[in-house]
Amino acid sequence: MFDGLRKKLSEAVKVFTKKEEKAIEQRQEEAIAPVPPKEEQGIEPKNVPGPQQQSIEPKKDLKEDPIIKVSLKTKLKGIISSSVYLGEDEIDNFLENIKVPLLESDVSYEATEAFLESLRTKLGQTKIDPKNINRELVDLVRKSLFDVLSKSGNGVNITDFVKARLGSGDAPVKILFLGPNGTGKTTTIAKLAHKLKREGISSVLSASDTFRAAAIEQTERHASKVGVPVIKSKYGADPASIAFDAVAYAKAHNIQAVLIDSAGRQETNKNLISEMQKMVRVAKPDLIIFVGESIAGNQLSEQVKEFGKFLKIDGIILTKLDADVKGGNAISIAYATGIPLLYFGTGESYEALVRYTPEFVVDAIMPNN
Ligand SMILES: Nc1nc2c(ncn2[C@@H]2O[C@H](COP(=O)(O)OP(=O)(O)OP(=O)(O)O)[C@@H](O)[C@H]2O)c(=O)[nH]1
Ligand SMILES: [Mg+2]
Incomplete structure (x- = not known):
């Protein structure tokens, strides 16, 4: 890292x-x-x-x-x-x-x-x-x-955010994850569900990637390992309606957070972007989080900006920092987009999620000797 x-x-x-x-x-x-x-x-x-x-x-x-x-x-x-x-x-x-x-x-x-x-x-x-x-x-x-x-910014602790929303009576808190293919969206959702659970916050996963082969089973596997429920449908089903069902399930079962997955997409694919906009209209997420991979290099900032033209991105999670031998992307993205960086994915285990703070990056890049 x-x-x-x-x-x-x-x-x-x-x-x-x-x-x-x-x-x-x-x-x-x-x-x-x-x-x-x-x-x-x-x-x-x-x-x-x-x-x-x-x-x-x-x-x-x-x-x-x-x-x-x-x-x-x-x-x-x-x-x-x-x-x-x-x-x-x-x-x-x-x-x-x-x-x-x-x-x-x-x-x-x-x-x-x-x-x-x-x-x-x-x-x-x-x-x-x-x-x-x-x-x-x-x-x-x-x-x-x-x-x-x-x-x-100084980073946002998602558990604090969820707790604050719950405190003002906004249950369930809905978080939508989007980003290019294979960046680590589904894994990151599982990591966050694990984190929320450890802090006493219940969550349900919405298996809204109905596009990629084996995506639903992957989400189910994660949900069972972490020990949280999952709402799913068939491949080809409308991702927005699954998210809607997941929110309804959470309300019916007093579940505090809904973590909504989505199929990976390129920012240039108009159909997939409008599908995403529909998800936002239907599920009304409290947070929209872009999941990007650190190893994408300088094109990462461009991806965030392009997605940002169609949807209001509230935060960024940068994954695969452990596999990035260079490491400068965290600085670029923080600077170029002005959108808060929230977490770093630092491995494949559920624990490998580190909260972003400028201090963390400064200490990692230029330790105080
Ligand atoms: N080394 C490393 N691998 C990661 C990290 N996060 C995710 N991965 C791996 O990246 C691969 C893709 O992860 P997924 O969670 O399936 O990514 P996705 O964005 O949901 O992929 P699509 O749904 O196909 O778009 C998996 O093999 C994960 O284990 C990370 O922080 N570090
Ligand atoms: Mg996925």
């Missing part, structure tokens, strides 16, 4: 830290180096004493000269311990080093630019402690990542 991005970013920070440490060391050496005598500087000294005079004058040890000692000491102390602003060239250099890993790791161009802009501002305003360059850079990178990730 986020492995590619984490390794590349921390490497870029390390490389730049080494460069800066060297630059500072060099400045220190320049400060320690004795000032060359004026002859060497090509300046004709005035009142040069003759050779005889020279031998009479006792040799002055530079180290013993209290004036030189103090000034050198102060100068060095200043250079070694006081914090410094990075120069513009240094900032440019650092940002360039960090831009490539982001783009290579599926972070979109727009999100990368937003991140770099935030980081540039922070670098320009922050005095860096030369003894702690790595730590300070890590801190600024973390803050800039946080800025970009916060654009899609």
Whole structure:
């Protein structure tokens, strides 16, 4: 999870830290180096004493000269311990080093630019402690990542959402899941049913994918493993009417949440999109959740935007993060769509569902060392 991005970013920070440490060391050496005598500087000294005079004058040890000692000491102390602003060239250099890993790791161009802009501002305003360059850079990178990730909110805990709705008398709470083929919609529904159950919230699954072969049996299998009821019909049946039946079942049996599955579809398929709109009209979901897979790369944001033209998407669940070696998509999607990211699917087990928060992503990408 986020492995590619984490390794590349921390490497870029390390490389730049080494460069800066060297630059500072060099400045220190320049400060320690004795000032060359004026002859060497090509300046004709005035009142040069003759050779005889020279031998009479006792040799002055530079180290013993209290004036030189103090000034050198102060100068060095200043250079070694006081914090410094990075120069513009240094900032440019650092940002360039960090831009490539982001783009290579599926972070979109727009999100990368937003991140770099935030980081540039922070670098320009922050005095860096030369003894702690790595730590300070890590801190600024973390803050800039946080800025970009916060654009899609701070995440929503579905169980809290359901509890709040139930508290205001809105039972059952209906959640519809949609997205492209094979992204993990049905598995994610099972994970959420499991999660709700553990928190004491009852749910029923609506097997509204009547299109894909074996989809109904798959939903039934999940329902029986998790221990929740499922409402189903025949293949080819109207998905909206199954959702309607599931809501009626929930009302009749005091079930608190209805999780409505749907067949995977491409955002360009007009018939399937209008079928989806019918589901929304009939079932009136409280939440419409887009389930996309992290490994879809940069096209994921486009998919969300296209679906969003026909239906109001309330949240996104990003699956298969465990299989994504790059990991930048979470940043891209948070930035590009502005739609709240809710959860990450991190494996095939029912437990493999992690709540999204900007902090979680920042910690995974740039751990505080
Ligand atoms: N590694 C990994 N696999 C996942 C994750 N979520 C789902 N899967 C797997 O992805 C495959 C497809 O999952 P489904 O839940 O059937 O996906 P779907 O979106 O319902 O598929 P369709 O209904 O055909 O559109 C299954 O093999 C799941 O086990 C995840 O977070 N990580
Ligand atoms: Mg499915």
